Amino acid sequence: MLQLTPQMRIYLAVQPVDFRCGIDGLARICRQTLDADPFSGVLFVFRNRRGTALKILIYDGQGFWLCMKRFSKGKLNWWPAHTDTVCHLTVSKLHILLWNGNPESVVIPADFRQVA
Template identity: 50%
Template structure:
């Protein structure tokens, strides 16, 4: 069953599908076309790319966050929630 794999550290967000697929294979040691979702984060933490094989080709989801929360801010929000 495919899973979700998070790349530790930061990734150069200039990388496209081919570059991210190569990272999934070499760094995460997974087959990029396995059906798993591979998540990569940018240097500042406000950019996120998800790579996914849908059976016919790769899908690339790119998100730029308006605000970035630190772990401390997140835990305070969850505790207050």
């Protein structure tokens, strides 16, 4: 079972990937292109070239999880236009992205507020 917590690190691969890649291919992209360790527990998000689907790769300490979402209608409404190879997301923004929303246009309150 996967659980998304506010403390999770989420890396979005900016460049689209070949969705014929499975766990081993995406883990190789993590190491070679994103310069990240696929065994680190980071949640990696990838998109296909047409922007109609997402894949998520994560290692839970015992093995890899590979999840895929293909949108029923249309394409992704938002994807970062960074020149970097990776973009960092919060869990709240990932939820918005998975519902095909634009995480940059939504104001999300901070996860922690001090009580006065």
